[in-house]
Amino acid sequence: MTVKELAEALSLKILTNESQPELDREISGVYVGDLLSRAMSRVEADNLWITIMSNVNVIAVAALTDPACILLCEDVEADDDVRARACENGITLLGSPRSAYELCVEYHKQIDTFS
Amino acid sequence: MSEAVKFRFDVDGSDFSSAGAASVMVKKKLRQLGYPPEIIRKVSIAMYEGEINMVIHANGGTAEVEVYDDVIIITLSDTGPGIPDVALAMQEGYSTARENIRTLGFGAGMGLPNMKKYTDSMEIDTRIGEGTTITMKVYL
Numbered sequence: 001m002t003v004k005e006l007a008e009a010l011s012l013k014i015l016t017n018e019s020q021p022e023l024d025r026e027i028s029g030v031y032v033g034d035l036l037s038r039a040m041s042r043v044e045a046d047n048l049w050i051t052i053m054s055n056v057n058v059i060a061v062a063a064l065t066d067p068a069c070i071l072l073c074e075d076v077e078a079d080d081d082v083r084a085r086a087c088e089n090g091i092t093l094l095g096s097p098r099s100a101y102e103l104c105v106e107y108h109k110q111i112d113t114f115s
Numbered sequence: 116m117s118e119a120v121k122f123r124f125d126v127d128g129s130d131f132s133s134a135g136a137a138s139v140m141v142k143k144k145l146r147q148l149g150y151p152p153e154i155i156r157k158v159s160i161a162m163y164e165g166e167i168n169m170v171i172h173a174n175g176g177t178a179e180v181e182v183y184d185d186v187i188i189i190t191l192s193d194t195g196p197g198i199p200d201v202a203l204a205m206q207e208g209y210s211t212a213r214e215n216i217r218t219l220g221f222g223a224g225m226g227l228p229n230m231k232k233y234t235d236s237m238e239i240d241t242r243i244g245e246g247t248t249i250t251m252k253v254y255l
């Protein structure tokens with residue numbers, strides 16, 4: 001499933017540029033977590049990274065670990081600076097009011113339909 | 116062996132928002148130079164953790180990366196407070212990060228353990244009140 005397909009299937013808000021080519025990235029695997037030095041060693045390339053952290057340091061971690069996208073759960077907002085920094089680094093930020101758990105369950109259901 | 120490529124960065128200790136910038140730059144360079152992804156991953160993790168530690172614990176410092184065909188050497192030097200008990204600091208979960216820093220997502224106490232885990236060698240030279248120099252090597 002691509003990032004764009006995920007956003008549509010789970011009704012996610014796209015917080016970065018909607019015409020970014022990274023929206024076509026294929027997602028593989030999920031990491032859920034907010035502690036940056038744990039995320040640093042656990043987020044793998046092409047992952048869906050679900051977190052409540054939305055500061056610029058998250059963007060630095062993503063620039064280094066290369067997840068397919070970052071999904072901010074529980075209605076966490078990203079300020080303009082963070083969005084701009086994400087765009088510069090080719091990182092897609094998505095948002096949802098739902099919890100990390102609900103999003104994981106929903107994503108899991110979706111990959112069954114997509115494969 | 117070909118000539119080493121060297122990078123040197125000043126890491127600003129007062130600016131949290133740019134923390135990690137040197138590591139991101141090194142990652143991009145290593146990609147351009149065609150290094151394998153698993154080597155880039157190791158260097159990125161180790162350098163990022165060291166860079167962040169200089170920002171949050173030592174008021175900044177310098178980062179130097181020497182790139183050879185068979186090894187990448189990362190040297191991080193600061194003039195911060197030093198690490199009183201290195202064995203304790205190396206333990207997973209040990210952190211002296213303050214509350215305001217923890218709310219940003221730091222302070223899991225995993226930085227130094229990550230640096231050790233993702234490099235082939237790591238040396239810590241630290242003096243109380245003078246500073247800390249950490250040298251890490253990743254072999255290809």
Ligand SMILES: Nc1ncnc2c1ncn2[C@@H]1O[C@H](COP(=O)(O)OP(=O)(O)OP(=O)(O)O)[C@@H](O)[C@H]1O
Nearest residue numbers: 037168172173204210211221222223224225226227
């Ligand atoms: N350059 C440094 N100068 C002084 N003290 C340091 C330095 N690097 C690490 N420390 C000390 O070692 C402790 C452990 O470092 P480590 O990177 O493992 O965890 P952390 O930085 O507290 O949290 P995390 O890296 O998980 O966000 C720090 O809390 C700090 O007390």
Ligand SMILES: [Mg+2]
Nearest residue numbers: 164168226227
């Ligand atoms: Mg640390």
